[in-house]
Amino acid sequence: MYGAASDGEGASDAVPKKIPPASSMPWVRNLRRFIGSGTGLGSEARMELETKRILLDIFKERQQKNAEAGSIPCFYKKKPEEGSISQRVQRLAKYRFLKKQSELLLNADDLDAMWVCLRENCVIDDASGAEKMNYEDFCHIASVCTEQIGSKCRRFFSPSNFMKFEKDESGRIAILPFYLYVMRTETEEEVADTEQAENWFSLTSAQRICDMFLALDKDMNGTLSKQELKEYADGTLTDIFIERAFDEHVRRGKMGGGNAREMDFGSFLDFVLALENKDTPEGLTYLFRCLDLHGRGYLTTADIHSLFRDVHQKWMDGGNYELCIEDVRDEIWDMVKPADPLRITLADLLSCKQGGTVASMLIDVRGFWAHDNRENLLQEEEEPEE
Structure with missing residues (x-):
């Protein structure tokens, strides 16, 4: 009798009991329904729930406004405040830019050095005796001038500048017209700067x-x-x-x-x-x-x-x-x-x-x-x- 009883108990223990999900329990459903309606909550809990709703509405409204503003391109930047780091950086950047631009101008010594480079690296035309250079000489002189004078002379040795001058049957140009072109360009810039400096409202x-x-x-x-x-x-x-x-x-x-x-x-x-x-x-x-x-x-x-x-x-x-x-x-x-x-x-x-x-x-x-x-x-x- 004892053996049969024990066998029966062992069989019942071997079968696992099924626990229903929490959502299907009546008390869970009733509790959720009770809390969701807000009834039965204390005054502090109701106030917190209402605050969350208001903040959520404000957040959604701002998100909508930001989405609409994102389609408008930015065309205005606020000026930096006086004495701020951004203002100092802006002034320093402007000062360096103007200084860099002024360093691009050739002075008298630079022009003399360029003339020496032109004469030392050109060829003399047998027929006319004129000093000339082809495009290869032109590029070589550009490299020499850049080494001796600096990168500020590089703008004069562009292919488009070479094509501006009259060429002979061998594709060579005379060095004198090219040098006069460089001098005239520098002189015109200096004269323009002088006239602009005398005008109080000019950029100079x-x-x-x-x-x-x-x-x-x-x-x-x-x-x-x-x-x-x-x-x-x-x-x-x-x-x-x-x-x-x-x-x-x-x-x-x-x-x-x-x-x-x-x-x-x-x-x-x-x-x-x-x-x-x-x-x-x-x-x-x-x-x-x-x-x-x-x-x-x-x-x-x-x-x-x-x-x-x-x-x-x-x-x-x-x-x-x-x-x-x-x-x-x-x-x-x-x-x-x-x-x-x-x-x-x-x-x-x-x-x-x-x-x-x-x-x-x-x-x-x-x-x-x-x-x-x-x-x-x-x-x-x-x-x-x-």
């Missing part, structure tokens, strides 16, 4: 001012301090003029402190424009605000004395002869001939037609030197014409 002039600003900006923070601006024009401007330029024409920094005041590029443009056009009403107005130490609208003999004192110091530091400040002051009064004998106004400087010269004498030791040596300078200008 803008490049010159930009290079000047970058050279003065020693700490590369995008603005010029008073100490940095003192290096302008080789340091010939007086300290009192630099101080007055900052007081009158430079806005204070965002922090509002006196040390935070520095000159940005826009203010530097106004500064250079006024100094290079002192005889114009606009330039003279800019400078007169700096000369008017007390903001009264006129200059007195004491103002002239204070302004010229720094010029006198730089004059003596340069090893020049001793001069009397009072004599210079009287000379300025004779030049201006003010309506009021005790004061000089902006109108007096404009009407005397020598306002730019007077301003130069009071702010720049080089300007005073030019006035003091005006007769010698005039004679030097007249000598080439004779």
